[in-house]
Amino acid sequence: MIKNVILITIILNSLVIIPIPEAHSYGFILFIDVLSVTTLFKKIAFDQNLILEPTLIIVGFFSIFEKIGLISSLFISKQKHVMRIIGLTLLFVSWVILFYSTWDFDFLTLLTLIVSIPFLMYLSRLSYLIIKGK
Numbered sequence: 001m002i003k004n005v006i007l008i009t010i011i012l013n014s015l016v017i018i019p020i021p022e023a024h025s026y027g028f029i030l031f032i033d034v035l036s037v038t039t040l041f042k043k044i045a046f047d048q049n050l051i052l053e054p055t056l057i058i059v060g061f062f063s064i065f066e067k068i069g070l071i072s073s074l075f076i077s078k079q080k081h082v083m084r085i086i087g088l089t090l091l092f093v094s095w096v097i098l099f100y101s102t103w104d105f106d107f108l109t110l111l112t113l114i115v116s117i118p119f120l121m122y123l124s125r126l127s128y129l130i131i132k133g134k
Contacts (some may be wrong), residue, residue, distance in 0.1 A: 002129045006084075007068050009126050010069055012119040013063065013091060018056070018098055018112055026111075029098070036060025055101040062094035084130050091123060 014030040036057050069087030073080045095116065101111055 002126070003074055005122060005126050005129055005132060006074060007126055008069060009091070009119070009122040011068050012122055013067070013095075015115075016095075016098075016112070016119055017115045018059075029059070029094075032056050032060040032066075033064050034060075053101075055097065059074050059098045059101070061108070062090050062097065066090035066094060081130070082134075088123070090132060095123075 014028060014033070016029045016030060017026050018032065037060070039057055040061075066087045066089075069083050069090065071081035073087060076083060099109070099112060099116070
């Protein structure tokens with residue numbers, strides 16, 4: 001049961017719509033994840049030529065690391081509880097950073113919060129199952 005909840009939580013996290021002020025549009029966190037990884041491999045410094053602001057790149061890094069941690073906890077038999085707690089913590093931290101970065105805009109903050117409600121519900125369910133130990 002916890003495997004299904006982990007996979008649904010990862011999918012819902014990837015589908016959260018976030019504003020991208022530099023592009024004057026919206027995007028999914030999955031899009032930010034891909035751009036963060038390409039930024040890492042291209043070794044681009046945080047400067048004015050970036051497509052995304054550094055806050056969104058940090059959210060993408062946290063998001064990638066939590067997804068890797070949660071997916072690896074499905075396959076690793078030793079210390080899976082620790083991997084799940086780390087993944088859950090990074091998942092929540094990336095959402096808080098994302099929500100805080102959109103706090104200046106009233107409509108964008110509301111849109112991010114409304115789209116995040118299913119994700120937050122599954123996140124709380126996943127944290128309950130991890131604490132319960134199932």
